[in-house]
Amino acid sequence: MNTNALCAIAIGSNLGDSRATVKAALDTLAATPDIALIAQSSWYQTAAVGPPQPDFINGCAVLRIQMSPQLLLETLLSIEAQFGRVRRERWGPRSLDLDLLLYDDLILDTPTLQIPHPRMRDRAFVLVPLAEIASNWIDPVSGKAIAELVQAVDCSGVVRI
């Protein structure tokens, strides 16, 4: 197991005080043992993808971590729970969503964890902030850099705040 990995995560919220929540969640992550914050994107207001619901606040971060992908996922889920995440409908509103996007150049496909995140290539709300901080990172599934992937999506609903 690589115990010194670079990973990228996505942060989102559209319930409650979303701006405060995403910032506090990132502070919490950065203060976690075995996690170092390497880069963070700007925050964006983004039109919701999926069922009609309020706009999201989204951003991305690059972390250097000394933990397995599974342990990182557990850490992300526990921070979501800390910030009041209650799982209801799929793709519905949420106080905090933390997704693991990339972990070095690892490809992983298990029932509970898929890396790269399988829907990240379609999501302007992920690719726009990610391109700010990781434009040269190659998605190991498509073989394309984030800078190239972001050019293929409609970014009109993604506004920097």
Ligand SMILES: Nc1ncnc2c1ncn2[C@@H]1O[C@H](COP(=O)(O)OP(=O)(O)OP(=O)(O)O)[C@@H](O)[C@H]1O
């Ligand atoms: N790369 C990943 N990052 C985060 N969760 C993942 C990942 N791959 C698989 N999962 C699984 O997805 C489960 C459900 O995630 P979640 O409820 O956040 O989905 P969602 O946000 O509604 O939809 P989406 O996955 O499209 O963002 C998690 O409990 C986790 O086991």
Ligand SMILES: Nc1nc2c(c(=O)[nH]1)N=C(CO)CN2
């Ligand atoms: N704009 C936007 N839309 C979404 C988001 C999100 O973070 N931002 N997350 C979803 C489920 O993960 C579904 N739809």
